[in-house]
Amino acid sequence: MSTDSVLRFITAGSVDDGKSTLIGRLLFDSQSLLADQVAALYHGKHKRTADGVPDFAQLTDGLAAEREQGITIDVAYRYFATPARKFIIADTPGHEQYTRNMVTGASTADAAIILIDATRLDYSEHTPALLPQTRRHSAILKLLGTAHIIVAVNKLDLLDYSEEKFNAIKRAYSKLASALDLHHISYVPISALNGDNIVTASAHMLWYQGQPLLRLLENLPVANRNSQLLSAPALFPVQRVARLDGSSADDFRGYQGRLEQGSLCVGDSIRIEPAGQNSTITAIYTPAGQVEQAQAGSVLTIVLADDIDISRGDSIVAADSTLQPTRNISASVCWFDSKPLNATRRYWLKHTTQTVYTRIRQVDYLLDVQSLNHRQDSDSLQLNDIGRIQLSVQKPIVATTYQANPATGAFILIDEATNHTVAAGMITSLV
Incomplete structure (x- = not known):
């Protein structure tokens, strides 16, 4: 493991948690912006903040529709470096409608920052309930095998930098992580807009003894996948x-x-x-x-x-390889299409360099994002559902599990009638 390598990471979480603002603040405070980019923060056409307050989200919301609507639609990639490391950031959408874009960004990430808007949770319970998209994105990160997760509790400036509320969110996410079997998780309280605990330690949260966000990112170990x-x-x-x-x-x-x-x-x-x-x-x-x-x-x-x-x-x-072609696959999938999975029709399965017809033999279970239970009473998947399925391909393919090699253990499903990508899959076993 080495910390001098490039770190690829994404921002994930629910809508309006402040993902784009966080990346903008990281770029701004690490002095990774040009003069015209800094000027656009204060005088941009679609600026959404008060006079004199920079709108950091404009740095990553590259589409006109994103700037006009104030939402992230596509995955935006940004590059920056510090004396310690180079970074590639993917700002992924929080809207449930664009979950497929989040999967795309997360598929090559070494780490993920899960943002949680502390102002949107109900603290009447000892352990507040997390928003559905926070839970869904965390489940996807588990499927993709993302090595490191940093939970950034945002907008604490609006809650008087409350340590109590930070600890409540930490309890809630720890419970979720345990249920999903997620490991290597760090927690950091921040205010993305004000820059608290982003690059330097916050004077408003002296109770937090950990590292600021950028220091955490600089010190994350990244495995050499080729080795x-x-x-x-x-x-x-x-x-x-x-x-x-x-x-x-x-x-x-x-x-x-x-x-x-x-x-x-x-x-x-x-x-x-x-x-x-x-x-x-x-x-x-x-x-x-x-x-x-x-x-x-x-x-x-x-x-x-x-x-x-x-x-x-x-x-x-x-010649002596144990790899053998197979026609039967068990896989975890995230369903992207507005049309539900239809086990009676054929789909194209695109795997490495080939595209073959496949049929879905059965749906083993559907993951309930709220309860995290495996529902075995469903024979279909709806938009943004996560589940386990069994497939049979028309022509044998040589594949591995996703855990063994993401490049040869991943695939997409394509609707043969519309050519729409309907699902992304991670092979869990070969029969």
Whole structure:
């Protein structure tokens, strides 16, 4: 683990919790803005704050509709750096309607900041109830395996910087985290608008002995994903077959794509799936030239000793690899479409470089966001529902679980009639 690597993180939570304002304040206080960007904070066309008060949300609300409506619709990416680390931030929407965009932003994140608007909760109970979208986003982060979560309790300036209310929210989220089996959680009380505990410690919350938000982000450990995948069995989904001149005597045929895990060497015996044919690697090319060996994450052109019928969507694996093609998948999914899941129709399943027809054999359960119980009385999923399903694909695919490798364990479902992306899925087991 290393803290000098790039940290990818998202902001998540319910609508109006202050996600865009928080990112704007981070960029502003870390002196990562240009002069014209600073000027826009005070004099922007759609400024929503009082005179003399900067509107930090304008830095991430890039669409005209976002600035006009005062909401985040799309995922906005921003880049900044401190002497300790570089960051890539994804500001994701809080509206339930745009949950699919939150999933997109979270899919590549190393960490997530869950914002909670402290003014919107009911403190009449010892443990206040969290808003549904806070619970839904937390459940999605669990499915995606997000390594670190920072719970930022926002707008405490409107509650006289109350330690009691901060502790009540901490109790509420700790209960949620326990139910979802979330780990590595930090809690920080903030005011995004005023800058309390964002970059420097707040003089208004001396009772908080922890680190301010930016310091927490700088010190989060990030695992080297490539090193974790290097020891896994080689898996090379073919994206394109490259031909130079099929009519010449020295006909070149190369198979292009990205090595998703493991390593490959010239001379290695390999197997092509799902056909099960064998061959040997005679050459490996990268954008920098010819190499003898390649490791996970490399973009390659592979040449084989035999002319074999290989096309986009096939996979090259080591000859002795335990990876086998399968047609049956168990997966957790988040449903994106306004039309409910229909088990009687076919969907396209897009996985790595291939797209195949699939049928949903059954819905194992639906996650009730409020109670976090698994409801087994449903045979469908509605918009923004999270559940576990069983699928059968028309053509065998070579895949892994999402936990083993997110790149080869994730997929999307596409409606064959409308071409709409209807769900994102994470493979939990292969049958």
